[in-house]
Amino acid sequence: MRFIQEYRDGELVRRIAGKANELLEKLGREVKIMEVCGTHTMAVARHGLKSLFKKELDLISGPGCPVCVTPDSGFSMVFQAAEAGKALTVFGDMMRIPLNGRSLLTLRSEGFDVRVIYSPYDALKMAEREPEEEFVTAGIGFETTSPLFASTILQCKSRGIRNLKLISLFKLIPPALNKLLEAEDLEIDGLILPGHVSTIIGIKPYIEIVKKHGVPAVVTGFEPVDIVEGIRMLLRQLVENRCEVENEYSRTVREEGNVKAIRLMHEVFKPVDSEWRGLGLVEDSGLALREEYVLFDAIKEYGLKPVETIRPSGCLCGEVVRGSKKPFECSLYKKVCRPDNPVGPCMVSSEGTCAAYFYSDSGR
Amino acid sequence: MVLRLVIQLCLGIPGRVEEVKGDEAIVSFGGTRRYVRLDLLDNVSIGDYVIVHAGFAIQVLDQKTALEMLEMLREVSGE
Numbered sequence A: 001m002r003f004i005q006e007y008r009d010g011e012l013v014r015r016i017a018g019k020a021n022e023l024l025e026k027l028g029r030e031v032k033i034m035e036v037c038g039t040h041t042m043a044v045a046r047h048g049l050k051s052l053f054k055k056e057l058d059l060i061s062g063p064g065c066p067v068c069v070t071p072d073s074g075f076s077m078v079f080q081a082a083e084a085g086k087a088l089t090v091f092g093d094m095m096r097i098p099l100n101g102r103s104l105l106t107l108r109s110e111g112f113d114v115r116v117i118y119s120p121y122d123a124l125k126m127a128e129r130e131p132e133e134e135f136v137t138a139g140i141g142f143e144t145t146s147p148l149f150a151s152t153i154l155q156c157k158s159r160g161i162r163n164l165k166l167i168s169l170f171k172l173i174p175p176a177l178n179k180l181l182e183a184e185d186l187e188i189d190g191l192i193l194p195g196h197v198s199t200i201i202g203i204k205p206y207i208e209i210v211k212k213h214g215v216p217a218v219v220t221g222f223e224p225v226d227i228v229e230g231i232r233m234l235l236r237q238l239v240e241n242r243c244e245v246e247n248e249y250s251r252t253v254r255e256e257g258n259v260k261a262i263r264l265m266h267e268v269f270k271p272v273d274s275e276w277r278g279l280g281l282v283e284d285s286g287l288a289l290r291e292e293y294v295l296f297d298a299i300k301e302y303g304l305k306p307v308e309t310i311r312p313s314g315c316l317c318g319e320v321v322r323g324s325k326k327p328f329e330c331s332l333y334k335k336v337c338r339p340d341n342p343v344g345p346c347m348v349s350s351e352g353t354c355a356a357y358f359y360s361d362s363g364r
Numbered sequence B: 001m002v003l004r005l006v007i008q009l010c011l012g013i014p015g016r017v018e019e020v021k022g023d024e025a026i027v028s029f030g031g032t033r034r035y036v037r038l039d040l041l042d043n044v045s046i047g048d049y050v051i052v053h054a055g056f057a058i059q060v061l062d063q064k065t066a067l068e069m070l071e072m073l074r075e076v077s078g079e
């Protein structure tokens, strides 16, 4: 496939990694790089990219898996909607998330109406086809996903579809990064920034954060060539003592992002304080539906209430999400918590750090 | 294989626009054709490569930049 295979050229990947290793040698110390996005974590694992670098390079995974950063209180509202007899539509990733020993799969087997969608537009089509049914869709994701739901809501409005409502649990990446870098225990040397969130928001939102915390960053694509080149660019910044936001993924990420998508997102949603697994409450880091769209707000219309749960003892999901612990430091990892018996969301999501470690077995 | 492809589509790989019909396009991912929403983009044309996330095109890939970048990488990483 064009524009994919070329960026998977193993020979090129190895050569760029060689250049990166030369830079590591120059630095002569351990370098901690955080890949913010779960898709990067998965790609690093799937292509075995860690093994290409000298051991001085420590790659840690950040809070970039949308399902993983959603707290149990958020999931509880999604479960409530199904239990209240609504037709619940969710992305496949959500189906096996454990909450109090149950999952949406369990609910479905108990006879509740839970359906997997590939796109928010699928939910719209279902609602249009079945006007008698009340549909609720779970809005989980970052800036890559919220504009799609915004445009789906706008379509519902203009087509007069009233039987589809949204539980907005969307989160914004820049405020979370800011909070993460404020923490003193992490000591991150550089950031690999998410390619597709940046496709929407562009480069600007990161500039102040990078300046304020003195941590260089590179917006990076998802193919092996992209990732090793993103790492090389970061190391070069460190060697040259620069601290900037660079763009490795310029074939897709424009300086200003996708202006239309940003506009639609702001038209439908407003920023609100939001709770993250591992980070706690982060100011203006979530999105709620604006007053004008309250008709589509499942939380308000159906009075859904966030309920806290007690996490199973030993679970380190919060620490794994914020990058302060690695999966193999969790006493449940592989022994109790496995993809076929997940204890936390990090083990089930296709972008989850524990799942990435499990499948690649880079967890030592 | 099918599952893998679906997962990859979620990851936003580029596909080639084969037809544009109003708000939707038919996009080919190495031969697998899918309907894709165009609500977030203006001026998408046949032959464009678009990055697709959860059924929506989120950006048009800049082909010239993509090829220049590869050239540059091959050069600077050369022995």
Ligand code: SF4
Binding pocket: A314, A315, A316, A317, A318, A320, A327, A330, A331, A332, A333, A334, A337, A338, A342, A343, A344, A345, A346, A347, A354
């Ligand atoms: S191994 Fe399981 S319980 Fe432990 S941090 Fe990972 S997902 Fe959470």
